[in-house]
Amino acid sequence: MNYVIEGYEPKRVFEIFEELCAIPHGSGNEQGIADYIAEFAAKHGLFILRDTTGNVFLRKNATEGYENEDAIILQGHMDMVCEKNADSKHDFLRDGLTLKVIDGQLWADGTTLGADNGIAVAMMLALLETNEHPTLECLFTVEEETGLAGAKGFDCSSVTAKQMINLDSEEEWQVTAGCAGGCRTEVDFKYNAIDTAHFASCLDVSVTGLSGGHSGAEIHCGKTNAIIAMGRILGAAMETVGFNIVSITCNGKDNAIARECFATVCTNEADALKAALISEGERIRPELSADDAGFTVCVKEAEKVEKALDRDTTDGVIALLSTVKTGVLKMSNQIKGLVEYSRNVGVVETDSEKVKLTFSSRSSVEAQLDLSCRELDMLCKALGADCHHYARYPGWEYAPISPLRDRYISAFKELYGKDLTVGVIHAGLECGILSSKMSGMDIISIGPNMYDIHSPNEHLDLASCERIWNVLKEILKKK
Numbered sequence: 001m002n003y004v005i006e007g008y009e010p011k012r013v014f015e016i017f018e019e020l021c022a023i024p025h026g027s028g029n030e031q032g033i034a035d036y037i038a039e040f041a042a043k044h045g046l047f048i049l050r051d052t053t054g055n056v057f058l059r060k061n062a063t064e065g066y067e068n069e070d071a072i073i074l075q076g077h078m079d080m081v082c083e084k085n086a087d088s089k090h091d092f093l094r095d096g097l098t099l100k101v102i103d104g105q106l107w108a109d110g111t112t113l114g115a116d117n118g119i120a121v122a123m124m125l126a127l128l129e130t131n132e133h134p135t136l137e138c139l140f141t142v143e144e145e146t147g148l149a150g151a152k153g154f155d156c157s158s159v160t161a162k163q164m165i166n167l168d169s170e171e172e173w174q175v176t177a178g179c180a181g182g183c184r185t186e187v188d189f190k191y192n193a194i195d196t197a198h199f200a201s202c203l204d205v206s207v208t209g210l211s212g213g214h215s216g217a218e219i220h221c222g223k224t225n226a227i228i229a230m231g232r233i234l235g236a237a238m239e240t241v242g243f244n245i246v247s248i249t250c251n252g253k254d255n256a257i258a259r260e261c262f263a264t265v266c267t268n269e270a271d272a273l274k275a276a277l278i279s280e281g282e283r284i285r286p287e288l289s290a291d292d293a294g295f296t297v298c299v300k301e302a303e304k305v306e307k308a309l310d311r312d313t314t315d316g317v318i319a320l321l322s323t324v325k326t327g328v329l330k331m332s333n334q335i336k337g338l339v340e341y342s343r344n345v346g347v348v349e350t351d352s353e354k355v356k357l358t359f360s361s362r363s364s365v366e367a368q369l370d371l372s373c374r375e376l377d378m379l380c381k382a383l384g385a386d387c388h389h390y391a392r393y394p395g396w397e398y399a400p401i402s403p404l405r406d407r408y409i410s411a412f413k414e415l416y417g418k419d420l421t422v423g424v425i426h427a428g429l430e431c432g433i434l435s436s437k438m439s440g441m442d443i444i445s446i447g448p449n450m451y452d453i454h455s456p457n458e459h460l461d462l463a464s465c466e467r468i469w470n471v472l473k474e475i476l477k478k479k
Contacts (some may be wrong), residue, residue, distance in 0.1 A: 002085075004099045005106065010126065010469045016317045018121035019475065022096035024442060027146040028081040028309035029093060030054055033078040033121065034466075037140055040125055050193040051349035053153030054142035056351045059160075060128050062135045069479060071161040074127065075430065076120025076145035081253050081454045084111040086208065086260060088456070105451075106460040115460040117144065120167030122467060133476035137161050143431055144168070144256060147184060147391030152426055156437045165472070166431050169447035172464045175405055176445035177411050178424035180340075181218065181432060183369050184254055185359040187320065187377050188386040191313035193352070195272060195306065195409045199266035201247060202302040205277055207233070209294030212252075212259035212455040215344035216362055218429030219257070222289040225251060226261040227345050227357075231321020233297060234263065236283075237276035238318060243267035244308040247350035254358040254453040259347065266308050274299045287389065309355070316383040317355050321345075324379060326359075330368065339426040341368040351384035362426055364395045394444070396432035398424055403459065404442040411474040446471075447476060 001022070005014040023032040037056045041048040047059040055079075062069060072209060082092040088110035091099075098109035124138045137159060141150030169176045196202075207226045227250050238241070248263040266274045281297030309317070330341040340363060345467055347358035361372035373389050380387040409420050429444050448464035452458070 005101060005462065009234050009466045012129065013122045013126045013465065013469060014462070016125050017118055018099065020118045020121060021099060021108075023275065024093055024095065025078055025080055025114065025118075026092045027143050028143045028467050030078040034140070036126070037121070045471065046128065049158055051154060053150055055150045055154050056140040057158055058128065060136045063133055064324045065129045066134045066479070068175045070163060071135035073137040073139060073164045074124045075115045075139040075141070075158055075164055075166045075434065076124060077141045077150060077430065078121060079143055079145050080114030080116065080118060081131070081145050081456055082110050082254060083212070083253065083256060084451050085108060088191055093278065100479065101462070106462055108456070111452065111456050112455060113458040113460060115450050115458065116170065117168050119460060119465060120449060123165065123167060123472065127472060127476065128478070130400055130473065132473070134158065141430060145253070146296060147282060148393045148428065148430050149391075151433040152393070154434075156434065159438060162440060164434070164444040164447040165404070166429060166443060167402065167447050168429055169425070169445045170389075170450040170453060172447070172449045172461075172468060173342040173418065174421045174423045175408060176425050176429070177402065177405060177422050178364070178447075179396045179397035179429040180321050180362045180426050181366065181369060181393055182360060182362040182365045182428045183392040184390050185361065185373065186360065186388045187357045187376065187380055189313050189316055189355040189384070190353060190386070192310045193307040194310050196244075196308050197248075199244070199308070200268045201270035202264055202266045202304050203270060203273060204300045204302040205230070205263045205265060206231070206298045207261045207296070208259070208298070209292070209296040209451070210259045211291040211294075211457065212257045213452055214427060214454045215255050215257050215346060215360055216342070217425060219342045219344065219426060219438070220339050221291065223257050224284070224288055224295065225326060225345065226258040227348055228321060228326055230261040230263055231318055233277050233280045234265075234286065235318050236280035236422040237273055241267065241276050242268050242272040243273055244311065245314045246308045248306055248317065248348050248355060249350060250348045251345070252346045253454065254344065254360040256346050258346055259455060263268070264302055264305070266305070270301070312384065316385060318395040319383055320357070320379065320385070325375070328402065332364070339423055341372070342426065343372055362425070362428060382451055393428060393438055394432040397416070397433055399442070402442050404443065405444045408444055408446065408471065408475055411478065415470055415474060418442060
């Protein structure tokens with residue numbers, strides 16, 4: 001294999017990562033990565049357990065001189081968020097990623113990179129090849145990005161360690177010690193299709209050029225959601241011009257802030273509607289953050305279609321997108337700067353029977369997750385939509401005392417002379433589920449610097465990977 005990452009350490013970590021990137025591994029399609037890990041385990045004579053959920057668990061006994069040290073478990077997930085630019089021809093089910101290095105940063109070509117969480121898998125496997133460590137256990141989970149199904153399904157009885165390092169964080173200078181819980185919600189507007197023969201024209205409407213990003217870690221950054229922007233644009237136009245929705249689509253992810261949204265509408269007032277849509281887009285522009293400077297609203301004549309959504313469903317979809325509360329809903333009163341409660345809509349699809357929208361609610365307070373579900377239930381009932389909540393998962397509570405956290409911070413200080421911060425994040429981590437199954441487990445979450453995850457702008461700081469790698473090796477060999 002010809003490797004793209006040259007001249008950077010740790011060489012072995014980057015070799016493994018590139019090999020992983022050659023294997024498609026979106027959520028629900030982790031079989032290839034699991035097979036790769038199984039082959040690795042067979043080659044190195046490691047204990048392996050593959051469960052019915054799809055998770056892989058490895059164990060390597062302590063190396064010479066470390067037999068009396070406490071075991072430690074490393075944990076990360078095998079799946080990645082599959083997002084790409086509109087002009088990309090990449091097929092996430094068939095194609096490996098095309099990588100490039102620019103000024104010490106690793107990118108994929110027009111797609112997400114999957115460093116979240118492929119770099120964790122690579123580091124875990126590379127650490128299993130080292131020879132200074134206590135008993136080392138590694139848990140590789142599936143479907144983290146779509147509801148933490150792997151962590152939920154894993155039987156923790158095989159784990160012997162009482163300390164765990166989760167490698168699913170994206171900020172080198174912070175040790176994560178707590179996270180939010182969350183819940184997904186599917187909203188369905190079932191409709192009766194109407195004949196469009198009495199409409200003179202159809203228009204394609206697009207909202208593009210937004211930056212997107214992680215709907216937990218970046219929800220506070222002022223990024224505009226393309227689906228919400230589309231709802232606002234359509235809602236404003238509806239006040240003066242008549243139209244029906246034919247379709248509305250965003251093939252995103254519920255845990256990603258929507259970058260693009262597309263709609264087709266039919267109308268008898270094409271010129272007036274186009275003007276109204278463009279006008280509202282321009283009214284939105286001054287409100288945008290610098291990250292969203294590429295925001296574009298485009299309206300073009302479209303081919304006539306035979307069917308459209310009925311009037312009530314058109315009104316209901318637009319009313320939902322115009323009124324539902326999304327983004328940051330509450331900041332923490334206890335931890336300055338921490339988002340406590342948020343909601344994101346990341347997916348909208350239209351088929352022959354319904355319009356489906358998918359929401360992700362997050363909070364470190366269980367009562368607020370209950371509130372989010374109740375609000376969506378009430379709004380959908382008023383608008384004639386069906387509402388279904390699923391994939392709920394618990395948060396991870398901050399532990400005031402953590403010997404593992406202290407050791408990691410001390411090791412980083414010794415190697416690099418920098419004091420790390422300790423934080424709680426608004427994103428969801430598998431630590432909450434796993435800690436609830438393994439009483440008394442001392443847990444931290446760490447990782448190298450990554451940027452714009454869950455978007456095609458995702459990139460990984462290669463020098464940061466080397467520092468995290470060196471600290472991990474130091475932690476494992478300390479007695």
